[in-house]
Amino acid sequence: MGGLLIPHGLGAVSQGWRKVVIVGTGQVGMACALTMAVRQRADELVLIDADGQRAAGEALDLSHGLPFGEPLRVRAGGYAEAAGAQVVVITAGARRGADESRLALLKKNAAILREIVGALQAVCGEAVWVVVSNPVDVMSYYAWKWSGLPKEKVVGSGTLLDMARWQTLLAQELGVAASSVHAPVLGEHGDKAVPLWSRVTVGGAPWEMPIPEQERLWGQVLRAGQEVIRRKGSTSYGIALAVDYLVGAILGHQERVMPVSCLAQGYYDLGEVYLSLLAVVNRQGVSRVVNIPLNDREYSGLQTAAQVLQQARIGIEA
Numbered sequence: 191m192g193g194l195l196i197p198h199g200l201g202a203v204s205q206g207w208r209k210v211v212i213v214g215t216g217q218v219g220m221a222c223a224l225t226m227a228v229r230q231r232a233d234e235l236v237l238i239d240a241d242g243q244r245a246a247g248e249a250l251d252l253s254h255g256l257p258f259g260e261p262l263r264v265r266a267g268g269y270a271e272a273a274g275a276q277v278v279v280i281t282a283g284a285r286r287g288a289d290e291s292r293l294a295l296l297k298k299n300a301a302i303l304r305e306i307v308g309a310l311q312a313v314c315g316e317a318v319w320v321v322v323s324n325p326v327d328v329m330s331y332y333a334w335k336w337s338g339l340p341k342e343k344v345v346g347s348g349t350l351l352d353m354a355r356w357q358t359l360l361a362q363e364l365g366v367a368a369s370s371v372h373a374p375v376l377g378e379h380g381d382k383a384v385p386l387w388s389r390v391t392v393g394g395a396p397w398e399m400p401i402p403e404q405e406r407l408w409g410q411v412l413r414a415g416q417e418v419i420r421r422k423g424s425t426s427y428g429i430a431l432a433v434d435y436l437v438g439a440i441l442g443h444q445e446r447v448m449p450v451s452c453l454a455q456g457y458y459d460l461g462e463v464y465l466s467l468l469a470v471v472n473r474q475g476v477s478r479v480v481n482i483p484l485n486d487r488e489y490s491g492l493q494t495a496a497q498v499l500q501q502a503r504i505g506i507e508a
């Protein structure tokens with residue numbers, strides 16, 4: 191082999207290198223990995239899972255597609271290999287059944303998260319942590335609390351997926367592209383999500399719907415995850431595209447505005463709780479919150495979401 195590639199320069203390049211770690215290489219983690227590979231989000235992906243064989247198999251499988259895309263280093267590893275990452279995406283944990291609430295996963299997934307935070311703390315204190323595992327708002331809160339990281343660095347995917355589902359359904363009703371519809375959702379990723387009907391726009395124009403129509407459509411959004419899980423066992427592609435969008439905003443320092451789960455204390459009279467607010471995302475994580483005015487219904491929906499999320503924490507040590 192020697193003789194073909196002859197050293198010419200020193201070669202070490204680290205500036206601008208984009209390293210992303212994915213913890214949990216199940217359906218969601220690998221859909222995120224594939225999306226990021228295809229969209230060229232990262233230069234290096236490190237895959238970590240409690241099942242090391244699974245992570246190794248996934249890394250190998252993905253690596254076999256690399257000749258067809260831009261250069262990417264992908265490998266499975268332990269937490270030591272996570273050092274130097276700019277972003278860590280946490281997707282490890284149990285998933286819900288079609289008739290199970292996300293909050294029902296809390297005890298089990300909090301125990302998994304505690305283990306992961308302990309391992310990541312030592313090596314990824316500089317990274318932005320993106321939490322996806324459910325119940326994502328409570329998990330994001332504990333990732334922040336247990337890690338001791340600054341609040342801006344721990345961000346949950348929150349209602350990004352709820353917003354996308356709502357925009358998709360609205361767009362189908364109107365026969366326009368989903369990207370032309372803006373329909374922000376705050377609050378919990380789940381039953382207490384708060385759709386901002388007063389802020390829906392289509393191509394920039396305000397869009398109104400009679401209340402019964404609103405309720406019908408929003409009911410579909412709330413059931414959207416279940417509909418997928420009932421048919422194929424889990425949801426993965428929608429959330430992967432959402433996570434990729436969020437990771438892109440972080441790595442690209444994009445200052446993109448999107449709803450994500452963040453520490454809500456100090457906004458809308460909320461206490462110490464993670465839930466989705468409209469946030470500006472850049473390389474720091476959540477850099478600012480958009481203080482969008484809410485009507486009474488939206489404001490009280492946000493308070494209810496906060497109460498539910500705070501109550502869910504009872505019995506789990508902070």
Ligand SMILES: NC(=O)C1=CN([C@@H]2O[C@H](COP(=O)(O)OP(=O)(O)OC[C@H]3O[C@@H](n4cnc5c(N)ncnc54)[C@H](O)[C@@H]3O)[C@@H](O)[C@H]2O)C=CC1
Pocket residue numbers: 213214215216217218219238239240241244281282283284285286295299302305306322323324325326347348351379424425426429
């Ligand atoms: N926030 C959101 O919008 C969404 C969240 N989710 C959540 O994402 C999570 C993952 O879902 P799936 O990928 O479908 O599940 P999955 O069962 O396919 O994968 C979970 C992976 O986590 C790994 N794991 C378990 N304990 C671990 C530990 N201590 N350390 C490292 N890895 C560990 C498992 O080995 C497995 O590979 C679930 O909690 C699910 O509810 C799923 C879709 C959307």
Ligand SMILES: CC(=O)C(=O)O
Pocket residue numbers: 286292324351415416425
């Ligand atoms: C699993 C989940 O949280 C969802 O698809 O909405």
